[in-house]
Amino acid sequence: MSFGSVESLLRAAESVPVWEAVLLDDLSDRGVEREASWEKMAGLWRAMEESVASYDPERRSACGLTGGDGAKVEQAQIGLCGPVLTAVMATALKVGECNACMGRIVAAPTAGASGVLPAVLLPMKEKYGFTDEDMVRSLYVAAGFGQVIATRASIAGAEGGCQAEVGSASAMAAAALVSLLGGTPEQMAWACATALQNLMGLVCDPVAGLVELPCVKRNVIGAVNALTAAELALAGVGSPIPCDEVIDAMRAVGDVLPAALRETGGGGLAATPTGRRIAEELLGR
């Protein structure tokens, strides 16, 4: 059985750490050995690192709209938000661009939101000197919260809009960050709830229906939002609305989003004169 609520996840984590509760649940859910589960998750972590390491600033997407921005941010080092946040933003762009340019990424939870987790986790590993083991544990935490979101709401833009993709990724990353920095299970739930609240209602409006504009940049806000939510939670700022109720609210919002704002390319930025022109030019080619 998988976790259907954050409440049940926290209950399972009363005797063991959250990451371990998620791992143990995976063993009984899929009937696999501990090593097999761990090795699979460690493989995802390595693939995330590789997706950043193999970044090629010269690469462009099939339609030419995407590429090179991660390098731009990294080289400029404006530092308006501090060097760590610059690294987070650059990493989110790099993975988002890697995905748009047919590079190899980890769809966690989806390809369109694949930049968020690596963007918050890789710079933290560097900043605090965490081990790979620490990072893999934090991925289990992300997976546990992601599982609840996917079960109670959705992680598909076509169903719930971008809040379900980048929003979910951000909430998973926020919980993972709190775990990495030694926060309590309750703080992880606060971080998850806060991250989701702050991206609630975000629409899915890809120009020409492609995972590029604005998807790549939305990975940046998803990552930065995760950091802020984690910092609030670690400082003791709670979420008066329980995490499960926030997730249910996200689903309810997704249910009433018009189809034009759910990955159809029919509304939002996709429906702007420039968005439409780009789509027509691409189709005409």
Next chain:
Amino acid sequence: MNIFDIMGPIMVGPSSSHTAGAVRIGLITRHLLGSQPVSAQLLLHGSFAATGKGHGTDRALVAGLLDMAPDDPRIPRAFALAREAGMELNISTAVLRGAHPNTVLLRVGDSQGREMEVNASSLGGGRVRVNAIDGMEATFTGDYPTLIIRNQDKPGAVAEVTGILSRRQVNIATMQLYRDRRGGLAVMVLESDQPIWAEAVEELRASPGIVRVTYLDMEGGH
């Protein structure tokens, strides 16, 4: 939904439905044909037709036909690799009546003159479904070892097949029956929890009334 449905898969972007799912459709088609196609006609429908080029759906389908998995870094170069392999490609769009938005019709042929037509859809998250083979309805995902058996529609055909599988200790998980008309050609789709022995497949092939047996085991191939 297990945690690795949320975390992963590792895949070549940009889209799990339009890229990773398309690779898997190509790969299943190759397995169904039984060898590498020397010619492939791809007809893209719906969202596959509208956004397929930008998502690399066309290249992803060809990559699958070339035996690549959804995380293969060579996927973007699939067209060049197909040319090198001598695979003749013909890619265009079509309107397939009543089809799922992400659907493709693949007509493939191998060097021995075998031909096959596969209609398949990408359902999201990299999951796919075959809808029809050679114009006959046959629904399966390729997630399980699958037998697709074409036989003459006559009494006893199902008993014959299940009898052979039962004697070979194969446990059938799901079974579907289709036919084009009474007494015409029928299709059985059987999914099993475990791989099906080659001997059982050969015995099925040798049975009277059975026209064609196709065995699909994606795990066995990868």
